Amino acid sequence: MSLVKLYDTTLRDGTQAEDISLLVEDKVRIARKLDELGIQYIEGGWPGSNPKDVAFFKDIKKEKLRQAKIAAFGSTRRAKVTPDKDNNIVTLIKAEADAITIFGKTWDFHVREALRISLEENLELIYDSLEYLKKHAPEVFYDAEHFFDGYKANPDYAIKTLKAAEEANVDCIILCDTNGGTMPFEVAEIIKAVKEQIKTPLGIHAHNDSECAVANSLHAVDLGIVQVQGTINGFGERCGNANLCSIIPALKVKMAKECISDEQMRHLRELSRFVYELANISPDKHQAYVGNSAFAHKGGVHVSAIQRHPETYEHMRPELVGNCTRVLVSDLSGRSNILAKAEEFNINLDSKDPVTLEILDNIKEMENRGYQFEGAEASFELLMMKALGTHRKFFTVLGFRVIDEKRGEDQKPLAEATIMVRVGGKVEHTAAEGSGPVNALDNAIRKALEKFYPKLKEVKLLDYKVRVLPAGQGTASSTRVLIESGDRHTRWGTVGVSDNIIDASYQALIDSIDFKLHKSEEQE
């Protein structure tokens, strides 16, 4: 079984994304996790370009990493300067990393137009920068920038740039698809050609501008490349870098290439979520392998088959990456979906029972009116409980009033809600303000019910989505509100539909509280 080395550039190339900005402490925390996962190289930054990165290289030395090597990134020396006097090269060496990676120009066009030097000078630049660095760092890597475009434009010159690096005895030459525009069949052809002329171990650094970065990286490994560069969750400029979370499972499970251990891979999803958290970006639920929906099955046909033989509908076992199978409810569901979901909730429905058929009809009819139970399983469960007679009435809302008032042209409106609830024999009548009418109503509902059920204080509103449907009648249309709530342990979704947005929000809010109360009771 051959070993492929993983080179993570989340902390360098990843942070070039428009929406990402990490503090030095965040980078250190991520580096620790990458090390635990078994990533062999962690590119920590570009010290010659970014002063924050100098701090990272200092701080990371205090960490006792288990196995990962830290790499520092930079560029070839400038044209008129010797390596020892080039500021970028000097800073790179000062970072005292375990490895140094520099990028250089491969495309003749770039050499002439961007660097404005001769093709020959560029080869010297590459050679002597690397030769110098080899004397000052344990491992040196060369990133051949725009390699595939450069090869397509002038294959001879592109190979010459690689040979310059080879002559300097670099440890690995990484072929970069910097523009991200190379097609998978082109990558395969070009790498085969390179392997005939270059003996140095090769790496791949793909970008996702054609949505082919993962495929290009896997092709490269299939052809004998030994280092794969990428980022966690595919973070990066423009369309991102090759996604290591999609590459690692493919390498291990489909290509029998060792890179990290089985036990380490079971923490892949956890690492993915951790990095999203620190970058303050919402996880992509449809992400391959580690996304919430990656093994979530809808569509009646499959579900019974999945339960009997998961391998018939899942390309691999989700547990290998720390994920799990989920069964969804929807109007596409045949009976088997709803029955499976009911089972998850420990509700046993008899598929031939007229009550079950009634529940199914009811759900289909509500969905035609705009209700959506995906993302609102808590509302679905409450619906079933009511149909089966197992729902408990924890409270009655006797009424509410929401007022939104604007006084004066430049004043923002003020929102206030009053509510009256009854629990047992006792009535609570109270009021609350809010940033808007829905927020005011939410505050009032909680204020009233928390008096009776203090546990409700744990409930937080995490997400609120509104959709007007159909968009044909302006403000008289139906509105669907989807709410996601959570406490310390779980998250749950609820839904409300009405042509009155307050009413739709009210339904979703009430279901959320109702669900929490049922859940708490079950736990006791």
Added chain:
Amino acid sequence: MSLVKLYDTTLRDGTQAEDISLLVEDKVRIARKLDELGIQYIEGGWPGSNPKDVAFFKDIKKEKLRQAKIAAFGSTRRAKVTPDKDNNIVTLIKAEADAITIFGKTWDFHVREALRISLEENLELIYDSLEYLKKHAPEVFYDAEHFFDGYKANPDYAIKTLKAAEEANVDCIILCDTNGGTMPFEVAEIIKAVKEQIKTPLGIHAHNDSECAVANSLHAVDLGIVQVQGTINGFGERCGNANLCSIIPALKVKMAKECISDEQMRHLRELSRFVYELANISPDKHQAYVGNSAFAHKGGVHVSAIQRHPETYEHMRPELVGNCTRVLVSDLSGRSNILAKAEEFNINLDSKDPVTLEILDNIKEMENRGYQFEGAEASFELLMMKALGTHRKFFTVLGFRVIDEKRGEDQKPLAEATIMVRVGGKVEHTAAEGSGPVNALDNAIRKALEKFYPKLKEVKLLDYKVRVLPAGQGTASSTRVLIESGDRHTRWGTVGVSDNIIDASYQALIDSIDFKLHKSEEQE
């Protein structure tokens, strides 16, 4: 130049995604746009499984599509039944679509365990279902489900299933990577093998569970496949289907394969956004080709190079898909966008004038708060008029109050709005009801102002969209309301942003009326 046919299954496979639920009207609107883009086949649904889809096939007949063919999806007949008595097949024919696509089992394991019939019976099932359908539909396609897994498990049998379809004279056999787990190099090998044994034109239907669906589809086309199935934005179950928005530009620009015209492709980004809007899903800013960040360049090294020679840093020109280059560090391109927009309104901004710079800063700041001027050009124009001092104050809103009141558990809340406006020296104070708080406010505003400006009676509210952003703080998030209004001649869009939905709606409603009054005055 060879022609590749695009087969869109956004409305069928796409809707199997966890977070997507489209109404029939939404599907018809999307189908219209797909037709305009030049998509050759639109799979409208699975009538045998989903009653909503039966309605779609009825409604779509009323549309005058320019060129697209509508396809209906279903399965091979059930084991013990002849095709003419199989409910699914009968419903398919009843849909009266231009094409029928059925899927059948390819993997011997599925035949035995899921269908529980013999391998021979399965071949009969495939053959006679297709043979029967060929007599009842203009075009018939066969989706070989789990083809690649089936081929890997038992290549001979997998080919036999294709031959059964070939014998029935299907128009195209589509090889489906249903589990989404096939590697690009495997897809290439297997398709080459199939082409040696099957003469019928072939198609590809890839899933994105390994993040290789686009690459797999492009490999297939490279090897001679003539039909590519996918969805807009890659919507679909689990990790989604092959993303047509990433495939179309690759086909045309990188592989010289005709599929839609250059002019049609310029609307690709627009179509992508439209489908996101209807599905109520936030666009992926990092999406290939059409994402906001797809051509957004970090400054520094690139910027001057990009401006001189975009092809050195962009794998293709963004305008080809309706996108544009953005430079992030300097806001140079921010300015040119706004200047261009102002010109469209015959407002000449001097790019060096401090007033212009102030307008630019103001707009950027508003956009950061969530304002979006796409689809709200009327608000944009009013903003500029105010900044340039050409805005006329037709009315002053002194205040309003909106009340939403629910009395009793099963009562829907009632909504009432009161408003006070002043025009010239005169004050009007009135009230109105509505189906919800926003509708009530809209009715009250018009009632008050129509007294002074009877022309406002011509204004109709055509569309009302709400989006909560960012979805991190529950109901305290900011809400953006986009309104489309129209009179007998034109339509115009306005926007409002606030953490109070009534306030956001109010801003958009007031801008709409303000714009109409300015327009009317201009005409006189």
